[in-house]
Amino acid sequence: xxxxxxxxxxxxxxxxxxxxxxxxxxxxxxxxxxxxxxxxxxxxxxxxxxxxxxxxxxxxxxxxxxxxxxxxxxxxxxxxxxxxxxxxxxxxxxxxxxxxxxxxxxxxxxxxxx
Amino acid sequence: xxxxxxxxxxxxxxxxxxxxxxxxxxxxxxxxxxxxxxxxxxxxxxxxxxxxxxxxxxxxxxxxxxxxxxxxxxxxxxxxxxxxxxxxxxxxxxxxxxxxxxxxxxxxxxxx
Numbered sequence: 001x002x003x004x005x006x007x008x009x010x011x012x013x014x015x016x017x018x019x020x021x022x023x024x025x026x027x028x029x030x031x032x033x034x035x036x037x038x039x040x041x042x043x044x045x046x047x048x049x050x051x052x053x054x055x056x057x058x059x060x061x062x063x064x065x066x067x068x069x070x071x072x073x074x075x076x077x078x079x080x081x082x083x084x085x086x087x088x089x090x091x092x093x094x095x096x097x098x099x100x101x102x103x104x105x106x107x108x109x110x111x112x113x114x
Numbered sequence: 115x116x117x118x119x120x121x122x123x124x125x126x127x128x129x130x131x132x133x134x135x136x137x138x139x140x141x142x143x144x145x146x147x148x149x150x151x152x153x154x155x156x157x158x159x160x161x162x163x164x165x166x167x168x169x170x171x172x173x174x175x176x177x178x179x180x181x182x183x184x185x186x187x188x189x190x191x192x193x194x195x196x197x198x199x200x201x202x203x204x205x206x207x208x209x210x211x212x213x214x215x216x217x218x219x220x221x222x223x224x225x226x
Contacts, residue, residue, distance in 0.1 A: 004156070033212040042118075042202055042216030043157065056210035091156050095212060102147060103212055105156035 004029075004106035005074075006092050012112045019079040019086070021109045025094030032075045033093045033103060034060075034067055043091060049075060082113045116141045120203055120217030128225055133190040135201060135220040143205035146179050146186040147214065151200045160201075161188070195224050 005024040013019050025032050031050055035043040045059040049069035060067065064082075069075040079086055089108045095101035120137045127133055137146070145164055149157035161172050163179035163186060170177055176189045186205075190197055200219040207213045 006156075031212060040218075042120075042218045043204075043214075044216070045207070045213045048210050048212045056213055058209060058213070093156075093212070101211070102159045102162045103214065104159065105149075107154070107156045 004092055004094050004104055006090075006106035006109050008109060009107065010110050010112070012114060013082050014114055015083055016081050019082050019111055021077040021079075021090050021092075021111070023075040023077070023092030023094075023106060025075070025092075026096075026104055029094035029096050029104075031095045031097065031101070032069050033095075034075075034077050035091045035093065035105075037089045037091060037108070046077075079111075082111070084113050087111055087113045116205075116207060116215050118203055118205060118215055118217040120220055122220060123218070124221040124223070126223045126225060127193055129193060129195060131193055133193050133197070133222065134187060135222075136185060136187040137203035137205075137217050138185045139205065140184065141208075142183040143215075144183070144208070145206040146177070147204040148175075148177050148186070148188045149202045149204060151202060151219070153199075157202060190222075193222075193224055198222055198224050 033048050034046040037043045047060045047067045048056040064080045066078045089110050091108045093103035093105045148160045151157045161177040166183050168179040174191045200221050202219045203217045204214040207215050
């Protein structure tokens, strides 16, 4: 029973490029969440999606960041025109339902902006 | 906004010792979760608590949801080298499901 799969594990981008991070939830999970973690910090909520719907994007920067979870395929977190401050570990989590379901996290994508 | 204060920030213990860490907040939480994160990996859920006063065990780990709903603690008994890692508490933000507030973590190092 595969866990939450994220790829790539490491991503290096130059300033101004686009970063695309992918997340496949656990089998049977229809709720996906993206979190960001800076070094020596806890995780910060970014966005919560269900299939084809954004439920809560209150933690996502208004500019340059977008997320989707299409009917088919993985969830994508997209960062346009990356800046050095976007360097962080980005974690995806999934759950089977929306109430009292603990989040199960993937191993993250470590984005480095040079 | 809501914040979780996690203590201690780090600790060194001898193998076999018991460990205790806690999380406190000025706000009420309806859910408390404890995660462990190893270097280069994602957080792994250890224990989930949903009721005030609830005491739950998972092997050598025991966690409690404080009666006031503003705190939680995690105990590890008879620590072993593989307990090394960073332990995070997390609470529901009161917003949407999955919008969790995380503490900054307690880094545990065990002397063999």
